[in-house]
Amino acid sequence: MEKEILIFGHKNPDTDSICSSIVKQRLNESDGKNNTEAVRLGKVNKETQYVLDYLKIEAPRLIEKVEEGQKVIMIDHNEFNQSVDGIEKAKIIGVVDHHRIANFQTSEPLYYTAKPYGCTSTILFKEYKSKGIEIGKEEAVLMASAIISDTLLLKSPTTTKHDKNALKELGEIANIDINQYGMEMLKAGTDLSEFSAEELIELDAKSLDKDGTKFVIAQVNTASIDDVLEREAEIKNAINKKIQQEGLKLFVFVITDILNSNSEIIALGERASIIPKAFGKELENDKALLEGVVSRKKQILPNIDKNI
Ligand code: MG
Ligand code: MG
Ligand code: MG
Secondary structure (H helix, E strand, C coil), rough: CCCCCECCCCCCHHHHHHHHHHHHHHHHHCCCCCCCCECCCCCCCHHHHHHHHHHHHCCEEHHHHEECCCCEEECCCHHHCCCCHHHHHHEEEEEECCCCCCCCCCCCCCEECCCCCCHHHHHHHHHHHHHHHCCCHHHHHHHHHHHHHHHHHCCCCCCCCHHHHHHHHHHHHHHHCCCHHHHHHHHHHCCCCCCCCCCCCCCCEEEEEEEEEEEEEEEEEEHHHHHHCCCCCHHHHHHHHHHHHCCCCCEEEEECCCCEEEEEEECCCHHHHHHHHHCCCCCCCCEEEEEECHHHHHHHHHHHHHCC
């Protein structure tokens, strides 16, 4: 049965978007609120599927748009251009997020929880604590998975002490070896073999807008940058097509080596000329290796946003 309030993360959902939406629904239920349903805005990626299979639970229902006046809670995002179609006319009841706030407005008051933590699930973990609600094993696995995903097993510079403490406690509740489980989960997400180049550049793509200048930063995780670059020509074609179709000024495709914590970027579009200024590195064949860079939100987006 359809519930009154829908809970969802961003388009091209990642593990945080899916797991935190499920957890938020369960947290509400434990708190006596049975009128919310976690849904999703896109395909479940392989990393997230690993988590769902581990727990033997179903993915939330897929939705493509919302009707005017639909009550919603936004998880792991706030920018309308990353959200469901129709979000402008939805009734936003709440937001739980750990990103910058941009391209967002409401006509009515709302519950908005923003923390600069490494993961939305860390915010939810604290909500459990502050409400004195016990965390079940499944919820612990869901939140731990989201934290592992967003912080790359606490190695990303987005990691805060709040994430570390939460993950430690969640690992104990779930009774899992965080490093072993986490590595398996992250590796599941690096299997990119069966995706077409078009799919690859969409898997974890974020649409951004700076005063009408549209750009995209997409990211994939891998254990070998070279493996991904074997398909460089094909990937560039797909990106150029996307730039044309959507009138983008820049498309940055970030290939992140999760073992060595580096990223190679492919930057295309009219504004690719800002890359040297943004990162202090020239593009060679539209590419640059950014050492020690793994976080889109903290290490890539701010530098691009400032210069575009
Ligand atoms: Mg996310
Ligand atoms: Mg997140
Ligand atoms: Mg991410």
